[in-house]
Amino acid sequence: MKCHIVVVGLGYVGLPTALVFASKGFRVVGVDVDQRKVDMLKKGKCYLREKDVAMLLKKVIVEGSFTPTTEIGSSIENASSVIVCVPTPVIAGEVNLSFLEFVLRVISDKVKKGQLIVVESTVPPGTTVNFVKPILESSGLTAENDFYLAYVPERIAPGNSIRELLNLPRLVGGVGPKSTRVALELYRKVNPNVIPCDSLTAELSKLAENTFRDLNIAFANLLAMICECIGADAKKVIELANTHPRVSILRPGPGVGGPCLTKDPYMLLKCGEQVFGIKLIKIAREINDYMPIHTVALIEHALSKLNVPISKAKIAILGVAYKGGVDDTRCSPSEKIISELIAKDATVVAYDPYTEETFGARHADSIEEAVKDADAVVIVTDHPEFMNLDLSLLSKFVRHRVLIDCRRLIDAEAARKLGFKYYGIGLGVVDE
Numbered sequence: 001m002k003c004h005i006v007v008v009g010l011g012y013v014g015l016p017t018a019l020v021f022a023s024k025g026f027r028v029v030g031v032d033v034d035q036r037k038v039d040m041l042k043k044g045k046c047y048l049r050e051k052d053v054a055m056l057l058k059k060v061i062v063e064g065s066f067t068p069t070t071e072i073g074s075s076i077e078n079a080s081s082v083i084v085c086v087p088t089p090v091i092a093g094e095v096n097l098s099f100l101e102f103v104l105r106v107i108s109d110k111v112k113k114g115q116l117i118v119v120e121s122t123v124p125p126g127t128t129v130n131f132v133k134p135i136l137e138s139s140g141l142t143a144e145n146d147f148y149l150a151y152v153p154e155r156i157a158p159g160n161s162i163r164e165l166l167n168l169p170r171l172v173g174g175v176g177p178k179s180t181r182v183a184l185e186l187y188r189k190v191n192p193n194v195i196p197c198d199s200l201t202a203e204l205s206k207l208a209e210n211t212f213r214d215l216n217i218a219f220a221n222l223l224a225m226i227c228e229c230i231g232a233d234a235k236k237v238i239e240l241a242n243t244h245p246r247v248s249i250l251r252p253g254p255g256v257g258g259p260c261l262t263k264d265p266y267m268l269l270k271c272g273e274q275v276f277g278i279k280l281i282k283i284a285r286e287i288n289d290y291m292p293i294h295t296v297a298l299i300e301h302a303l304s305k306l307n308v309p310i311s312k313a314k315i316a317i318l319g320v321a322y323k324g325g326v327d328d329t330r331c332s333p334s335e336k337i338i339s340e341l342i343a344k345d346a347t348v349v350a351y352d353p354y355t356e357e358t359f360g361a362r363h364a365d366s367i368e369e370a371v372k373d374a375d376a377v378v379i380v381t382d383h384p385e386f387m388n389l390d391l392s393l394l395s396k397f398v399r400h401r402v403l404i405d406c407r408r409l410i411d412a413e414a415a416r417k418l419g420f421k422y423y424g425i426g427l428g429v430v431d432e
């Protein structure tokens with residue numbers, strides 16, 4: 001058995017992290033405040049809907065290398081390393097570091113000489129040095145001399161976490177060279193692809209990658225709306241532009257969801273409010289946040305062509321999760337789309353093969369149940385299950401053959417041949 005690691009916070013990031021270390025021979029104690037989660041984990045039951053995570057959990061529980069607990073203090077006393085993966089939510093543009101602070105105060109009571117403390121939670125630039133370090137040093141010990149402190153940003157995409165933890169390059173940013181070296185040694189044991197840097201650079205890189213992705217999607221969404229205005233097809237335009245070897249535009253859609261892209265750009269915004277052009281980040285966020293409203297406008301437009309007032313319409317929503325292949329509904333565009341439709345008195349039925357969440361819409365157990373008597377079918381999430389929808393079967397259930405394809409999963413021509421009015425984000429509307 002190798003040394004003992006404590007992972008604090010067993011959510012989307014902490015749980016896979018704990019399991020990966022446990023599977024590589026470390027003795028890992030995973031701490032979470034949620035007793036229900038801890039009880040499930042002890043029985044080898046996984047609350048994340050990821051096959052690899054569930055399999056690894058069973059394995060490490062049977063092997064005895066992973067111990068879930070709600071007890072944080074005593075587990076830290078015996079640890080050689082502590083990895084903190086607690087949420088750092090952004091509320092109304094302001095980051096809330098209270099969960100992080102709480103954990104750090106407990107750690108500072110227990111921190112010992114030679115221990116490595118790692119923060120993986122996304123934080124504003126400078127947090128490791130200006131916020132984390134002083135709290136830990138209130139113990140009387142100092143970073144670099146007595147204990148080691150590093151920022152190692154999590155970079156995993158929910159749905160694919162184990163593979164990414166093992167393969168995606170890890171940025172390892174210590175508060176000094178000794179901390180970087182000690183943290184590199186630890187992370188190298190699970191992933192050979194480790195890149196040394198300092199904590200500030202690691203913090204900024206994490207925010208840069210998610211903000212860049214948000215900007216890129218905002219540009220794709222802007223292009224989509226331009227194409228809708230002038231009767232072009234953004235999907236084709238982007239496909240062609242991307243044949244240029246130095247261009248890589250992402251896909252437009254019904255909005256950007258999830259807990260990362262919707263929050264991390266605000267952390268970058270905050271640290272450069274006086275910088276010329278910083279509003280670029282804000283505008284990108286505004287564009288992406290606007291897309292659910294744009295989607296509702298497209299639905300209303302389609303219904304108006306049928307002379308069905310929205311208050312009398314039945315709308316089937318396919319997909320509630322924020323992206324394809326996951327059950328995660330955090331900040332999902334579906335939430336805003338469904339609530340806007342309900343506010344307009346539409347009858348909304350939602351189906352998602354991965355989650356029971358409906359955000360107030362009626363729940364359907366199948367696609368057929370969702371689309372029964374629908375005036376419009378709206379594909380919101382790019383789940384693989386929606387890629388090959390059997391439109392001829394669907395057409396038997398719906399009241400009107402109207403398809404609004406926010407992810408451009410369906411072949412427009414094939415849909416039209418079956419008598420569907422096909423609308424897509426980024427597809428210039430051609431109403432006969």
Ligand code: SAJ
Nearest residue numbers: 154155156157209210213250251253256257258260322323
């Ligand atoms: N989306 C689009 N068009 C696209 C790609 C995505 O509209 O072309 C939408 C998705 O549907 C979704 C949202 O953007 O609603 C975000 O999805 P995502 O797959 O882009 O990213 P996340 O939030 O699942 O994970 C991101 C990842 N960051 C990057 O790829 C740079 C992941 O690696 C990070 O670890 C994660 O954020 C995080 O935790 O920070």
